[in-house]
Each structure stands twice: as structure tokens, then as C-alpha cells.
């Protein structure tokens with residue numbers, strides 16, 4: 835049996851007057867998580883853990899922060 839395990843962490847700054855999104859859910863708060871894309875640290879950490887287990891790099895490999903395509907990209911939240 836081949837078992838693979840991945841670990842993911844993500845760190846962003848808190849900033850006033852921006853949405854706080856955790857795991858795709860908007861949470862009422864005076865501060866949100868700033869980021870190039872959506873700043874959703876839970877989703878980012880899960881993606882990093884999955885990619886790590888697959889030995890496929892990290893989230894920056896597929897969604898680089900220097901690509902304007904992902905700037906302030908919002909995924910499932912705000913629905």
C-alpha cells in the first residue's frame with residue numbers, strides 16, 4: 835500500500851474593512867484576510883496539503899501571485 839501525506843499551512847495579514855472568508859464562508863468581522871487572491875487560508879492550506887501529498891509543488895505553482903488573473907479572485911464565497 836502506498837500512503838501519501840501532505841501538510842499545508844498558509845499565512846496572510848489581517849486588514850480592516852475587507853471580507854473575512856474562511857473555507858468559502860463569509861464571516862462578519864471588522865477585519866479580513868488580505869491576499870493576492872481571496873486570502874482564504876483554509877482553502878489555500880488544504881490545496882497545499884493535497885499538492886504536497888501528490889508531490890506537485892504548492893498553490894503558487896498553479897496560482898502564482900504575480901499573475902493578475904488571480905488578483906482578488908473570489909471562489910465559492912459571496913454566494
Ligand SMILES: [Zn+2]
Nearest residue numbers: 844873875878
Ligand atoms: Zn494563501
